[in-house]
Amino acid sequence: MSLNMENGVCTIMSSKGQQIAKIPIINGLYHICPKEKAMNTQSKTREVLLAYLHKCIGYMAYPAAKMLISKGMVDGLSLTGPLETQFCEPCVKAKMM
Numbered sequence: 001m002s003l004n005m006e007n008g009v010c011t012i013m014s015s016k017g018q019q020i021a022k023i024p025i026i027n028g029l030y031h032i033c034p035k036e037k038a039m040n041t042q043s044k045t046r047e048v049l050l051a052y053l054h055k056c057i058g059y060m061a062y063p064a065a066k067m068l069i070s071k072g073m074v075d076g077l078s079l080t081g082p083l084e085t086q087f088c089e090p091c092v093k094a095k096m097m
């Protein structure tokens with residue numbers, strides 16, 4: 001296997017010479033994502049429930065999770081549904097320990 005980083009693209013080749021991945025650099029970082037998404041910086045925004053976001057990012061506090069979206073710190077997500085703190089059984093159990 002070999003790795004080549006030239007002209008803003010990281011190319012990963014197998015030991016047999018087949019191209020495994022071609023990863024473009026965007027805003028100074030190599031982005032591993034579907035080709036059409038990497039090339040289209042105005043990709044669609046996906047709506048997620050705040051409770052779902054809370055769980056996906058390690059049970060982060062609801063106000064902090066909301067702030068990630070409202071301050072534009074996360075690309076491609078917007079919130080839908082109830083925006084207030086919800087009952088979360090794992091968080092309640094963790095606080096009881």
Ligand SMILES: [Zn+2]
Binds near residue numbers: 054059088090091
């Ligand atoms: Zn929780």
